[in-house]
Structures are given as structure tokens and as C-alpha cells.
Amino acid sequence: MRIMCTGRLDPAITARAFKKGLDGLLIIGCYFGDCHYISGNYQAKAKLDVARRLYEYVGMNPERLAFRQCSSGEASVFVKIVTEFTEKIKELGPLGAGGDRLESPLLIKKLETAEAVLAGEKIRWVIGKRAPFLKTGNMYGEVFTEHEFRRAADMIIVEETEVQEILAGLRDGARSVKDLAASFSMPVEKVFRHILALKRKGFVVPERIVGRSPLYTLAPKEV
Amino acid sequence: MIYEKERRYIIPFFDVPAERAEMPEITVSERKGNFTEVETGFTEDTAVTEAKRCLSCRRCLGCALCWAECKPEAIDFSIPDQILDLEFDEVVTTAGQDNTFEKLPRELGYGSFANVITDLQFERMLSPTGPTDGVIVSPLDGEIPGRIAIIQGNPGGGDDHLLSSLILGVNESILALHRNPELEIILVSPLCREFHDKFMPQTETLKGLKIIDSAVSGVESRDAAGTLAIKTRQEDRTAEEAVDMAVILTKPKAVAEPKY
Amino acid sequence: MESKKILIIGGGLEGVNAALDRAQAGAKVTILEKFPTLGAERIPRDRLITPEDAFVNPDLEKVRSNSSIDILTYSEIKRLRKDNGRVKAKILKRSIRVDNSKCTDCKACIRVCPVNMFDDFNEGFGFRTAVDYCNPTTGEYNIFKEDMPVCQRTCPVNLDIRSYVGLIADGKYLESLAVIRDRLPLPGSIGRVCPHPCETACNRQYLDKPISICFLKRFVSDVELSKGIEPAYETPERKFPEKVGIVGAGPAGLACAYDLARLGYKDIEIFETLPVPGGYLWVGIPEYRLPKKLLQREVDLICSMGVNIHYNTRIGKDISFDDLKKNFDALFVGAGCHRGLKLAVPGEDEYMGKGVIDCVTFLREQALGRLPKAKGKLIVIGGGNAAIDSARVGWRMGFDEVYILYRRTKKEMPANPWEIDAAEHEGVKLQYLAAPVEITGDGKKATGMKCIKMELGEPDASGRRRPVPKEGSEYVIEAETIVPAISQGTDLSLLPRDHTFKISRHGTFEIDPYTGETSIPGVFAGGDVVSGPDIAIRAIAGGKKGALGIHEYLRSR
Missing domain, CATH: 1.10.1060.10 (Alpha-helical ferredoxin)
Structure with missing residues (x-):
């Protein structure tokens, strides 16, 4: 598949590809410094690094997504990269069949969440800020270390995954905190905190009380 | 400082827990009779692994996403901090909104069990504009408790503290029972004379509230559902009450006078 | 008559009510709160309520519309100074970075903010985001940015x-x-x-x-x-002409000199009683924890910035304090706490120097290589880091047996737990719940110590359980060397007899907490000589504060 520049690749598409059953995805771009659009391949690398961290977190082997570089004149390098990658994927086997932390039907469900996370503006915006954060600093002029940037991305990965799971869990109607927590093995206290925060932000509203359980549902404009 | 209270929120990632690096040392026999440095320092690998454990705590990343999303353009990162030089004739110190309280005994389970909360948290929960819109729920499971205990956190805090915390406990009970008439509340605290004489008669008329004049010796979690056992000891008898949630009456920290 | 100006610190319910009362009485009121919003609703704590009047709300509208009340939220006091019966305050008012007059409360910002954090306003229920309103009833949006982690x-x-x-x-x-x-x-x-x-x-x-x-x-x-890299410690091009004198080349003095040199002062002279630099780092911290070579290198780097150290120079003896004050534009005193305190038991004075040696002297003389060869047993009395250091030094020197006596238990020991463990590991014998009663001797030198067993009683003011002697439980440990290591005090013999410095009852300098200036203008102090025995990094902080104070003082002259 050809795209104009690896920098144009939307990381959410990679999640959709895996969700549809792809076992491996190799993205080959130009060498750093050779980019026609100046920094496209740096951006690609930053995006894919975060996507790989996310896949690792949700339970897919991050090796399934690779970013390699070669120039259009290097046929032999290209062949080598592709051969190595296909070998690696053969070794891992089909998606969710032993080569990953989670097994298939559950993994596919998690990948749906991953797609929602990668499509969300929080993660996209912060990935886009990588270069300025490391070089000139944030809005306050504070420069990040690479380690710190990775931590910031990790924080968003973890929280967004939880939040997107909760929102997806509410898509089919009102549920209680306890019920939600049981369906995706998250500590109840944590779901409770997220529900309160989502309510504060206007994503979720309390619907009714059944027995001893207050039920929450998506705010009308979120459905 | 604000936003940095104890049970602060930190994001755990894959590498949690990860072992903290130990400092390598020379053996005891190598130390005898000389003054060679005992600690030999981290190797490069150890140091980098240890450094990577750092959580890089930062509130507000300064990413300006809010600024980009704000349609009325109300957000402005260029508004500067100000330093003001002012003169006054008098300085009055009052409690701000810090709501810090005296340390609670570990046995009361605050910090260990999610369904043990403070009176300050309960106050927020009872507020109609609060985080739960005034519905009383247990932070442990998000369910409405059937029976709660309000217990004294500083039995030795003095009569003034006992009086004001008891009144708060009763007030919170009045409000909670009004919101949820099926609720059962026990209030466990040593009573002080003034409370007994002035407020007890009215308190005793409240349906659903039971007062137990005793200190709490411990709070334990009893089962998978998180039911709490409130243990009291009076003379030589120990007693236990089972509840779904416990609220601890705290003693506010004295306001520190500013330094000149 | 001009109306009275009042600063009310704390914008909770109490502060808001006080502000309204005072403004009513005709005063000009400034109300300062470190939270980004004023007051919140509270349940009364002085009367019983009915469900209908459950919450008391501070009258924020009245406060806002009152022209006699200035509101400073999200603010902090940086400095307070009493001056001629008035109080001068330096206040930092942090920017909330949101123009609430334009805000439409659409929540778009809080929906996208990637940072969830502790929601103080709701006592930790749910989260607030970095940009958020704290109080839902007032809806004042603000961006919270911590100053530092x-x-x-x-x-x-x-x-x-x-x-x-x-x-x-x-x-x-x-x-x-x-x-x-x-x-x-x-x-x-x-x-x-x-x-x-x-x-x-x-x-x-x-x-x-x-x-x-x-x-x-x-x-x-x-x-x-x-890697053998020699760093360059740089000083700015622009230099200031004033001369600054520093008493003591310990962590406080060195840090003060370093910061002054980096500010551009080129005439910095340090006066040190000892023949070595580093103060307690050299003569208190044993070699096995901090090799002297390393310390010397770091001091040399500071000296490379043009800082001059005069060794073997005791102020009050070799140079008088008044001369020093005349010769320099500003002074910093970082003399430390180099006087070991006494046990105050019989026999101590009699055998002082004859087997009894306080821990400060013991560690110093060992570090300078001036102690006689170790022989027999050693008893160290105390539970702080100096006690552990003395014992571990003694063990290395070759004493047959080394004891530490402490009157409480390991749990109450003020020393760092890892140091206690290391001492035990090396074979130092720790005797808990034991207190000294008397130092025994043969008339010429000390031969041992009579101790008494203790038990823990009721907690005292510090919250630690008070040790009480057990009657009739006295016993004697024989030892040739006895090192009391109970605490250290300052040695103010550097000051002239008729000095007018304000000195606390602990014998330490009283200083302005914001600038480090003593009660005498132009003389600053920091480190242990102000705080009493404390850790090195706090002494360094004291030195840094002094450097800034001196800079401010000299530049405003």
C-alpha cells in the first residue's frame, strides 16, 4: 500500500488493520534527514512508538507493528527488511494465538479500545508535541527529557484505555459501577473514580437507582 | 500544598512493581581495620534502570490542547504570575481550604480500605452539588450502603474537638437519613459532657441513628464484599458492629501562624 | 483618618466571614487564599441542623461586590516583614490562565485535558483535570500548574x-x-x-x-x-566589587561562596578554624562514607572560581569578629555545631580526656589522624547518626568490642535505619533501653560505665514513649574509651563578649527566615549555627539563602 509520506499515516488505522485480522504491519519510510516534507518520518516514528506502547499495554505483541527505513534505490535492503519481518511474523503466528499476551476474541475487543484511544485527540495532540517538548519546551518553556515524554504518553495510554473501555461498556444502556468493573476486570474503586470524573466532564449522567445500585448512562449527546 | 494530598493519584504502567536498585557494598571482612569506602556505586546499567523507574510527575503538561479547543478563546497561557508588595496594619490567620487533619491511627483503616472515608469526604458526598449529586455511595463498589458507621478518629483530641466533631457527625447523620430514610447509622465516639447535656436529647429523637459511647479499637474488612467490622472495647468487653461503610471524624490541624 | 488595612490569610468559610465583618467595620481588607477559588459550603459544626438548612454558604457575591475587599486567590505569601508596627508582605499571585469573563462553561477544555489529578475540592472523589473549575457553584475555571514536583x-x-x-x-x-x-x-x-x-x-x-x-x-x-573530565566552574563576566567574608568552610559556607561567585562576586574569603575544608563533611563524616580525596576535589572546584580559604584561622582568636566586620562589606557565618554536649553524669568531667572523649572530638581527631591507637573496649552513648558513625569508626580502628547504648529502642532511634543496620552487620553491639548513670575510673583514667536498664512508659510531647529507669537494675560495662554522642551545640566564642546578636535559647543565631540576615545588618548566618545539628543539604540550603540575602543587601545599599 502506498502513501505519500509515513508521516501521513494515522496510527488509528493500524489498530483497525489488526482488528480486521492482520497479523503484522510493516511501515517502510525514508531515512531520517531524507524526508521530502522535512520531518514526516520523525513524526511517523513518534506516532508508531506510542502505538506500539499502547499495543503492548492492551496485550498485543508490539513486534507486529514495525517501522523500518530504506531509500527507493536500495532494492536489496528492501528485500532484507521484508524477509526479516515476515520471518518474525511467522514466528509469532496468527494474531491472538499464542504470540501475544491475550488470546484472540478478548484481544480483538481490546484492539477496538486501542483504536478509540489512537483516534482520540488527547494522544494525537501530545504525540504531535513531542519535538517541541524535547527541544524548546512546553507552554511554560519547560523542556522534557525523553524519559519524561514517554511517561506522559504512558499516562495517557493507561487512562484513555480505561476511559474508552468504560464508555464502550455504557454504549448498550445504563449500568452500575460494580457491573461495569466486573465486565472488564478493572478494580471497582477505579471505575468509580472514572465514572465520577466522566460525569463531571459531561460524558456520563446518572440515570436511575435500581435496588442499591445507581446506574449511569452516556450523556444524550454522546450516544 | 494543594493537589498533593496523600492518597494522590499516580498512573501505574507495565513496569510496576519494579525492584529498587540496591547499593553494592564491600564485605564486612574487607572493612575491618581500614577506611575503604563501603558503598561501591551503581553500574551504568543499574543506574539507567533505576532512573527509568522515575514517574516524572507533572501536573499540567503544558500541551495547550485546552487552548486549542476553547472556542471563546478564554484560555491564555501568557497571563503572567504577579508579585505584589503590600502593606498591612494587621494580619489575621484563618483556616483556608486546605482541610488538613491530624494523623489518624492506622487501625481505623483509612487508606487501607476504600470504604473508609473521612467526615470531610462525606460532607462533599452529601452536598447536592458534590461529586455524587448528594447520593451516598460507597467508593469501594459504587453501591448505596445499607448501614454506615461514623467513628471518632481522635478520641484524645480534647473536649472542644469531641464536641464539634460529634455535632458534625450528628448533622451529617441528619442529612444522610433525610436523603436515604432506609439507612442505618451508628455513631461511635466517646461523648463529652457538653454534648451529652446540650445535644443528646435532640439526637436521641433521630430515627435510624444509634450512639455508642466508646472509642473504636479497630476497623477490619471481613469479606470479599468489603463489609467492615467496627470493633469497640468497653471495660473488658469487646464488641463488633458490621457496616458497609465507615466515616471517620477528623480533627482539623491547627492553623500555622505565618513566619516573620 | 485612613482606614485600617487588614490581611486575612485563608479564604475558607471562616476567612470569608471575617473579611465581611472587618469590611463592615470600615477596614480595607485583602483576603488571600492559595486555592484558586474562595470558600465552599460547609455543614455547621456548632449547632444541630435541619435537612433544609444543612449547608452554610459563604456569601461570595457580597465579598466580590464589596469595594473594600480585595480578593487574592491562588496566591501565596513569599515574605512577611514587620516594619514600624506595620507588616510588609510580598505576595505571589499565580496566574489562573483563564479569562473567566470570556468563558462560556462549555466544558470543552476539561473534556480533552489529558491530565487527571487529585480533586482537592471534592476531597479526592473522582478527578479534576489540569484545566478545570474547582467549585461547581462558582465555576471559576483555572489551569493548575504545580511549581515543581x-x-x-x-x-x-x-x-x-x-x-x-x-x-x-x-x-x-x-x-x-x-x-x-x-x-x-x-x-x-x-x-x-x-x-x-x-x-x-x-x-x-x-x-x-x-x-x-x-x-x-x-x-x-x-x-x-x-572519565577524567575536569569541569569548568564558570563565573559571569560582570563582576561586583564588594568583599564578602565567610566564617567556616563547611557545607553552608561553601554553598554560600559558590552562589556568590556565580552571582559575580570576585572577592570571597572563607575563614576556617581547621586545617581542612568541608567542615563536618570532613571531620564528622567518616572516610568510609565519604573519601576525603573526593571532597577535596569538589572544594578545589569551588576555589577555582576565585574563592579563597584561610585555614587554621579561628575567628575570635586569630582575627576578631569586629575586625572581620570592618574589613568586609557583608559577612556570612556558617560556623556549624562543633561542640559535643555532655551527658552530665558523675565522673564525666573527672575523666574528660582520660578515656572520655565527646563524639565531635573523637570523629574530628580520627579524621585528622591525631587519635592514639585503639585498645580495649569502646562505648558510644546515643542514638543519632553521630553515635553510629563513632561506633563504626571505632570498630574500624580496632577496638576489641564496640557498644552503643541507647535509652529507647531501635524503633525510636533518630539515626538513619540503614546506618543502624550497617553497624549491627559489622558487629557493633547495640544495647537498647540502657542509660548511663556514672563513669567509673581508677582515679587516673576511666575504666567503665555504670548503666541502668530502662523501660518505655507513656508517650511524651514528641509522641515517643518516655523511657523510665527500672529501679535496682544497674550494671557496669568495662571500657577504656567512652564516647558520649548525645547531641551537638554551637560554639559562639567567635563573637565578642559584648555582642548584640539575637541568640536563641539553644545558642543558635536568630535570622530572618527569608533572607538569612541576623539581627545585625550585613551579617548573615546559615547552616547548623542557625538550625542546630541538622543534615548537610539543609546547611547548603542555608548557605544559598544567605548568598541571595547578601546579594540583595549589597545591591540595595
């Missing part, structure tokens, strides 16, 4: 820990060291001896264990050493 705020010199640890994680060791040196002149020494309050505060402890911040600092300084 908790480790940095806890560090007495506010080292940028997050950056230097992150740079180590990135493999940039020398950059990391440069970040440390920006605030701390002795990274290798402090990286070895600091009891690291930052690690005690580290957020990681709530997940597993804190980051090993202190040893990472040592690591980067070791990298520089092992």
Missing part, C-alpha cells in the same frame, strides 16, 4: 530531580550532572551522605519503593571522575 519541593535546595533523573534514563550523564550543579556545588559528596528527604516524599513509594534519587546523583558524579 514533590521531590524537588521537598529537597531543601530544590534540586531539579525530575530532569536529572530523566537525563540519566536517556543516557545523558554529563547533562544530568550539569543540572545538579546548577543548584548544588557538592554533588559527589551529597550523593554519598544525604539522608535524602526527597526519597521519603517520592510518589513512587505508593506503588512499590521510591526512586534511589541520592545514589543516582552519586552515579553521575562518579561518571565524570572515571
